[in-house]
Amino acid sequence: MKTDVVTPMQIFNLPQHFVVPLFQRPYVWEEEEQWYPLWADVRRIAELRIAEPHRDAHHFLGAVVLQAQEGAVHVVQARNVIDGQQRLTTLQILMDAASATLDESGQDRLASQLERYTHNSELDIPPGDERLKIRHSNRDQGAYDEVMSADIPVAYDALQHHGTRIVRAHRFFSGASREWLGSPEEDLFKSRATALVWVLTQGLQLVAIDLTAQENSQEIFETLNARGTPLTAADLIRNFVFQRLDSEGGDTAKAYEKDWPFESTFWEEQVGVGKQYIGRSSLFLNQWLVSRTGDEISPSSTFTRFKHYVEHESNLPMADLLPLIKEEADSYEQWVKAAKDSARQLGVVEMAVYRMTAAQSQVLMPLLIWLHQPGRNLDAGEIGQIVTAAESWLIRRVLMRQALGGEMGRTIESMIKAYDHVPAPEVADRVVAHLSRLNVTSTYWPGDHELRRNLEETSAYNAYLRARLRIVLEAVEDSYRRKMKESQLERKGYPIEHILPQSWEAHWAVAGDEAVELRRSRVHRLGNLTLLTAKLNSTVSNSNWSKKRKALLKHNTIKLTGLLVERTEDRDWDETLIDARTTELIEAILKIWPVPAGHTGEVVDPKSKSNDWVKVKDLVESGLISIGAVLRPGYGEYKGLATVARDGGLELDGESFKTPSGAAKHATGRPTVDGWRYWRLDDGRSLKDVRASFTGVQPEMIDLDERGEA
Numbered sequence: 001m002k003t004d005v006v007t008p009m010q011i012f013n014l015p016q017h018f019v020v021p022l023f024q025r026p027y028v029w030e031e032e033e034q035w036y037p038l039w040a041d042v043r044r045i046a047e048l049r050i051a052e053p054h055r056d057a058h059h060f061l062g063a064v065v066l067q068a069q070e071g072a073v074h075v076v077q078a079r080n081v082i083d084g085q086q087r088l089t090t091l092q093i094l095m096d097a098a099s100a101t102l103d104e105s106g107q108d109r110l111a112s113q114l115e116r117y118t119h120n121s122e123l124d125i126p127p128g129d130e131r132l133k134i135r136h137s138n139r140d141q142g143a144y145d146e147v148m149s150a151d152i153p154v155a156y157d158a159l160q161h162h163g164t165r166i167v168r169a170h171r172f173f174s175g176a177s178r179e180w181l182g183s184p185e186e187d188l189f190k191s192r193a194t195a196l197v198w199v200l201t202q203g204l205q206l207v208a209i210d211l212t213a214q215e216n217s218q219e220i221f222e223t224l225n226a227r228g229t230p231l232t233a234a235d236l237i238r239n240f241v242f243q244r245l246d247s248e249g250g251d252t253a254k255a256y257e258k259d260w261p262f263e264s265t266f267w268e269e270q271v272g273v274g275k276q277y278i279g280r281s282s283l284f285l286n287q288w289l290v291s292r293t294g295d296e297i298s299p300s301s302t303f304t305r306f307k308h309y310v311e312h313e314s315n316l317p318m319a320d321l322l323p324l325i326k327e328e329a330d331s332y333e334q335w336v337k338a339a340k341d342s343a344r345q346l347g348v349v350e351m352a353v354y355r356m357t358a359a360q361s362q363v364l365m366p367l368l369i370w371l372h373q374p375g376r377n378l379d380a381g382e383i384g385q386i387v388t389a390a391e392s393w394l395i396r397r398v399l400m401r402q403a404l405g406g407e408m409g410r411t412i413e414s415m416i417k418a419y420d421h422v423p424a425p426e427v428a429d430r431v432v433a434h435l436s437r438l439n440v441t442s443t444y445w446p447g448d449h450e451l452r453r454n455l456e457e458t459s460a461y462n463a464y465l466r467a468r469l470r471i472v473l474e475a476v477e478d479s480y481r482r483k484m485k486e487s488q489l490e491r492k493g494y495p496i497e498h499i500l501p502q503s504w505e506a507h508w509a510v511a512g513d514e515a516v517e518l519r520r521s522r523v524h525r526l527g528n529l530t531l532l533t534a535k536l537n538s539t540v541s542n543s544n545w546s547k548k549r550k551a552l553l554k555h556n557t558i559k560l561t562g563l564l565v566e567r568t569e570d571r572d573w574d575e576t577l578i579d580a581r582t583t584e585l586i587e588a589i590l591k592i593w594p595v596p597a598g599h600t601g602e603v604v605d606p607k608s609k610s611n612d613w614v615k616v617k618d619l620v621e622s623g624l625i626s627i628g629a630v631l632r633p634g635y636g637e638y639k640g641l642a643t644v645a646r647d648g649g650l651e652l653d654g655e656s657f658k659t660p661s662g663a664a665k666h667a668t669g670r671p672t673v674d675g676w677r678y679w680r681l682d683d684g685r686s687l688k689d690v691r692a693s694f695t696g697v698q699p700e701m702i703d704l705d706e707r708g709e710a
Helices: 008-012 031-051 085-104 108-118 141-148 165-181 188-203 217-225 233-247 252-259 280-293 299-312 318-340 348-359 365-371 380-399 406-419 424-437 448-457 466-483 513-522 545-553 559-566 575-592 616-622 660-668 687-696
Strands: 002-006 016-020 059-068 077-083 134-136 204-211 270-273 276-279 496-498 529-531 630-633 642-644 650-652 655-657
Touching (some): 002 008, 031 188, 085 108, 085 134, 108 188, 165 188, 188 204, 233 280, 252 318, 276 280, 280 318, 280 406, 348 466, 365 406, 380 424, 380 466, 406 424, 466 559, 529 559, 545 559, 655 660
Parallel strands (some): 016 134
Antiparallel strands (some): 059 077
């Protein structure tokens, strides 16, 4: 490896090709954050050059990593751009745009000076070969070649790739340089033109890291980019994938074209996850990795965990692994796009994705990916049973206003790890039973009685985000439509309307404080809400029932509204009907998102039943865990097993540990770790789950598992 501080003249002087590999991320620089600041620096140095010709002024651009191509025989030297292609591409575009501007102004000599650093001489390359010194192999090739080879003056709007970033960058630098240079007749023009050429060739500096063909370019790339840089997990993974594929002797060009799916605008979209946004490709790769490992993987560690998985766990060459990733990515893309199509009739998986999006949660996505993993061989009915249960678990927690975050994600991860090798016919029963056993506030599956009681008195309109409330009303609407053999409601974000208006005092007045309070308490209840195909104006919305009922009749294509109106032919809308309709909607919700027969959703209250005194030996003595029971890691890279000893300790790697946390510290190498959450039984329950059962439910009441054993 050779490292030098160099100028553009020193980098681009020789006849050569700088090849941007096809697996490099595409050109992403933009005007506000990169083009304009770069131009401002170039202009500043040029103006300093004019004012103080003898001052040694430079601007540092950053680092580039270049590597000689192994075993390549070329007429001119060829080097791969391992890192820094964004700045090298931008620098070449800037030099070419400035050259074109100078050429238009009659400054042929200065224009030619810049051209020699962007284009190889025809004398140095074979006839018909591309003269450009930078050669893009990825999707930027067409735009870059077109604008860099365009006739002068460049007719940007006529270019085939006129809307791409690369063409827009060329247009920006052309306009910026033309504006700063001014008219050729002005006195300053020649000195500015000369200063501009000097800056672009000698006034900028880069650190150039030159690697031999035999050096590990991926290691250098990771060191420069893996920590705290704008490169995403998907960017780092892409480079790792194709570097590894190349080292395995694979056809990288064919694989990139056929098996790398993440280069479309769909995968570049930013997706909200909690309070942050993450690129969809990086999010998918994180969720895919969770589906493969059953481990908790933070977004920041996606690349590191992916690399470890490939090198130590998958046992597949990259040429075989990449098509599997693409197959699952294609399914993922189909689900998401279908969920966004408001008119599409959605299947159970697509509907789950739509409702997750509305609920602002991604928690079930690793499970969906896992269920569709190639080779899992679950039929549509089994997948539907699992997804319906998981969605019920999610939506019921939404309606109970329970947290949807970390512990739910860890539940999904533990199920994936526990049931990854379970025969296909058993998976659905195992997953449903696992969800039914959860009995702590952070993860439990609310039962019918609790949910019914909660919804009966909740001011639903104020209690839930509009998108979450809307998917509930849409689901009830679709349940009515199924009974009538009609298609699903279009998901167009229809407005939610109060039947008894929010401003009811003028036309819905009642006498007496008790009646007023009763009416106020009902206005936001579930039974007083419906969906409309169009929002009513405030005058109609707040008018008396006779006038409002006529307006609602116009929206009777929505069954929620039509059925409501039908029951008021002979009476006004009032609190009695609101209560009756609330009950009706609740019963529909319980059927749409059901729980298993007998499931109550009981929760162990950690405030009233402390777990501090419980030890593993107590669980053994109660019969909840047997001596010799095997415990598996719930997450992380450790693959060993622990067993429960006669004294209630844990045995691991030939050593004995008195507590679960002591054994977990040994397994993970971490100074602190919650062993009660870390160690899991074969059925997926953590020791924490078993402990909660011990403190909150009598042992003889524990549900039997699928083998009929307590």
